[in-house]
Amino acid sequence: MKSLFLSVRSTLFRKTILLYSFAVFIPILVFFLFCYSTIYHSFEKEIYTSNINKLNTVKNVYDVKISELNRLTTKVDSSPSLTLFQIKNNSADVVSTLSFLTRLLDPLNDIFLYERGSNKLFSSSGTFFFPKILPNYIESSDLTKDDFDYLLNHSESVHVRQVISQNNHSYIFYFSPLSPNFSNPSRTVVFVIDNENLKKLFNFSVTENVNENVLVFDNDLQLLSSFVPDSKGTILSHITPLLKHHKGDFSDTIQTDGRQLYIIGLHSNETGYYYVKITDMQYAMKSLIEIKDWVIVVTALMFVIGAIIIMLGLRFNYYPIRKIVSQLNAYSNTRNDELGTIERAIGDLNQLQVEYHNFTEHSENALYENFLLYVLNSSFNNLQSLNSAGKSIGVIFTRSEFCIASIFIEDVDKLNDIEYSVVVNAIAVNIPKSIERQFKNLLFNQQIVCIFCLERENYSDLIHAFENIRQQLLDLGVQATVGVSDINEKPSLIGRLYLQSREALEYKMLYSIGSIIEYSQISNITDAETPLPEMLESFEKHISELKIEKAQKSFYEMMNYIKTNKCTLYTCRYICFDIIQYFKRLSVLLDTTYSHTLDYGFDILEIEHFQTIDDLIELIEQVFQKISDFLNSHKKHQSDQFFEEILQFINENCFSYEFQINSLADKFSMSVQYLRSIFKTHTGQTLSEYVNHLKIEKAKELLITTNDNLAVIVQKIGKVDVTNFTRAFKKETGFTPGAYRIAHQELNKKDE
Template sequence: MFGLHKIHSKLLYKYMLSYLLMFFIPLVFMSVIIYQNSVVSLREGIEQSNIDKLNQVKNLTDDRMEELEKLAVRISYDHRLSPYMVNDGFYGKEAIEELNKYKANSSIIKELFLYYHGDTKIYSSNGSYSFKTFEQTYRFDQSEKKKISKALESNLPIVFPAESVTVKNNEKERLITYLHPTSRNTATPYGAVIYLIEESAITGSIKDILGDFQGNAYIFDENKNILTSNLNSIGKTDIKKLEKIDKSGVSSVNHKGNEYSVVSVKSEISGWTFVTVMPTDQFFSKVINLQKFLTLLLISIVLTGSGAAILLARNQYRPIHNLLDFITKNNHRVYDINNSNELETIQVTVAKVLKDHESLSEKMDIQAPFVRDQYLMRMLNGHLTDDNEINSLLDSLGIVMKSDQYFVVLVSFNKEFPQKREEIIRFLSFLTFNEATSYGVEVGYKDAIALIISIDQSVENSVGPRKIVPEIKCLLEKNFKFEPIISVGNLYYEKSKINRSFIEALAALENRFMNDRDSITYFEDISSRPERTIGYPKEEQIKFVQSLKQGDQIVAIETIKYMFESVANKELSVQMIKCLCFDIINTVLKVAVEIGLDDQTQDINRVVEFNSIGDLEKNLYPIIIDICNEVERRNENNNSKLCNEIISHINDNFSNYDLSLENIAQKFKLSTSYLSRFLKEQTGVTFTQYVWHLRIEEVKRLLAETDETIKNIVLKAGYIDVANFTRKFKKTEGVTPGQYRNLYASRNNQTQPNLENDKHFRG
């Protein structure tokens, strides 16, 4: 199937066998466990449910009997029911009414009687009776009558089983007789309270609690006499067998060849035993049905699973086979594949992938600050113009900016504090205020750090640059004891225009000579200086010059367009407009000469020959674009030259153990953070990764070409801690330096005989 019949692999057959075992062994165990647990659990649940119901019957019966006992005690202490009061002609009626109230306290009492020793009468809620009248009204069986008469003189409560009693209307009722002696602060009773209880009141409550129970229910007293019973369709069970049941729980009895399940509960209060009897098949009908269902289900699973296990095993082996082919063709570091188990080969490869993934994650964590700084520089240089793209990149880098206003602050270093340079850069990399956040990045020129500050204007009493910037200045003076030179760009409402604020901040920094050295220069203040402008705002000219120096085409064209519009909108003479146009031309040429772009002035004749402002604007655009492109090209060349010098220095000195990013930064007059980011941008790897690559390649070369000790080789490569280098070498190469040398030697030994045989054959 699927071409696997052409593959002769023991793993395939082992795989098929393992799938069969994996299917059947758990299936057998789980089937037995599930079968036993489900049946036992269901059986226990059924038993416990019946026990709980029977306990409810017991508790209800105990509660009612306790009520009757309490009634008897209350009657014995009721002064209105004393022998004198009940026999008194005047108070006797009140006593009878009191008995009627006691009778109403219990719903199971058919009638209540009060008897005093030596008295010829018996008293009830309906009045007093002579014994003869009582016997005529309630005609008990002769033997039962004698038992009741004898029990009237008893010192203990006595309950007589339910019997059929003929009442005065010749109606027969099954009644339970309960006699409770009455005493008042003495151990010797002076009378008794007689309760006639309807059996239906007891059996009715049993039926209500047991619900759709179809068996028999019995209540035995402490002498194993049946007090009452509720018989259903199964007929009367062998009572003698039931009388032998002493413990609470579930048991079984056999009666006339049929097995019955018996549930019994004994009351600790009354000593009575409550018993239910039900045919076992009916009692455990749900268990029997579950057993049949599980048996059929198991058979069907075994029949279908046998074929499915084999088919699944073969289908699952196909990806392993394909993956093994892929590894064999693409992984050149796999050795002895034919002698290895396919799964072991895959395991080794996956382990290598996971190891590489872990290493990549570590590299990403290390490179995260470089990516952040590079992204912030792209924003400052105007390389990102779409707000949606900017927001997406911000989210991916975890940079949170407020959503209303943005501006850029330049903090220029004081040359007198080089030792605090790195600390200041780290301090300014991220700052938070109540309504603003600030992200700092070293720009690499002007010896300054650019802070991109975002403000949330939705908060009441929101702040602006003139409140936030002095706070930054105070923080620097407080923490580093130095007075910064700060310039501030204007506010913008779009992230894509942050580069404009950056150019304005650069322009303000160049024009700071108008202020004190330690003052804060705001770009917006440049236009407010008491200088009279004729054509266009002075700050726009400054911004235009700075955009050309930065090579920002978008801002440069946008600014010069605004300058021409300002000139055109002013009511000036033609001569004055021409002078202003020549001033703009002169500004462009001065910038070109200042930054060393003399070749951009060759087309000056074509530029100065213009008939309108539109012609001049159109002719200047190509020159502006050429200047910006040339600035970017020179920046790239300068970066490339600087990178070559730094790389050359690292290549020449990588074996020095004291080679560090700080030393190189000091040599090339750069900060370590900027140098680190610069190297990452230019080479694609960090300084540590680049130096490690040079050193490990040198170690591998010396291991293969020389017989020097590993310790000397490691020391020559620039490492002092040999043990630490060995661990890192094994993590990178998968083997220790000693194993690498042996592996390289074994490869040479395998190759040399082949060369000798070739020579001998050719000879």
């Protein structure tokens, strides 16, 4: 409660509550108003459309039936069986014809044919005397006997009347005089239509519960049909005035007997009849009311969910901020100013970020310079491994050839007024875009080393670019001499290219300071014709064949030749570089895992650092000693005696739970891959197969000599997977461990 009280006093809390309230409740209110309005109007329209469709069904049926009655009247009038002569002389034929015609129209209940002035009435069911037939239909109807008599004997046009029989059954009587053009009619035909039969033709039903009713009026507003008979009072007091008022299609509401009724009316242009549908408003709007209630319930539920969302929003957004602020009291002037507190803290964090960026920038530069040193040391055997290492610092080479240029700054003090980046930029902007370049800072040696990756045909463009570079550096007040190596496609020979560029610089006194000296220009005046290449090739051959004594002999022959023939210092450097590079390749070839742990004790700059042949020969001898030690170790690994030691150790320790092939390789100072290789060479089977065989033999012994179950036996033979071991056991013996024990026990019983 105290925490909530403190929060309420907070400006951020109040703003957060207000924001969440608008974000959550406004959409809910819009949703409620939209749904209520849309659903209300949609259902109101749907209710109107539904009632109109029902009323149109009634209208269409009545119009069709009236039209059919008109056509049937014509048939009666023109029928030769229903003439006056036939009426007077052949009543049986008249009745038969009327019976046939009655069946032509579905809702017809009967047809009366009357000769005016007589007292006989012919129908489809027989001939009746006029006074006897009428009480069955009109005794309880508004249609009196006098009216009925008048319509039969004197009407000169069609009349339709509703008749209610004694049993409260509703009929429609359709009176039509018969004679040419209705002039001086001598006969009258009456079609009796049962309202119940007529209602069966509609596609809907109206229950007699006064919730719905359909009324039909003629053009004189006389009621012809009422689907619910007891609504007559409503008709007389309310419906007839509406029909007189609207004179066509309409919808309206009326209030009667404490109920609100929904009225829809249609007028038929064909018959002139009026069709009215009456529906109790509560009944008509039942679905709409239910939907409205559901909308209210859903909206209330959404308000509850919205409140929960606000609480969760505060829980996961505001209160963590409040908690952070409580831990930043050193920055806070007031407990209720969270945003100000965080703003001040973020300002301090931004300052720390700037400092960290400066630190990482220097670290990235260090990584970049270190990577380029690895490149110059020829530490990568192929372009793929070089790019894999350089990818993390954004150094990627895609061309096929490499070239090294060493730019020697004659007066390094001139650079004190010029930043290193300015000099590098002056170099970079003049290099064609088709040539990839990286720059190694060796200003402590007064040089900048350029590593280029290019296509062979671009080499001349590179030399031409250095003419512009030299001039631009002179414009900056920096005089530089450039040594350019040959080109080579192997990353493993980049170190040799660097030595070539440095050797070219040694001839600056010959070519003059500030020149661009290509290694190809001075290679013809170096030790071109010497037996050293053949001697180096012989040395490498003896090394690859692991003939250490012969390799030593070849090595010292090379050293003696260098001393006695006074070879150049750079010739010794190339020999040293070649021996070291070959040693790298050989050590990787013999034992990949352990080659990276060898310490050669030098880098390419150290080779360049030596200024006397004796010092360099001493370095070469140290490297050769490392080669000899490594090869002696390798030969020891290849010896049978050494392998017997490994085999004995496996036989004695493979059942230990701690025994693993990795630990075995570490014990004998070799990689797992190399251990597997020499084991396969000596035994013809893999190390895993041999160890599994020993475990299976031990398990067979324990199955025979003990009653231990398989789980216990597995623990006694070392670390194995039970499922895989069972599969291997069955593959070697043809039995599962349990079946093997049973088979051996049965064999012992037979022997006994």
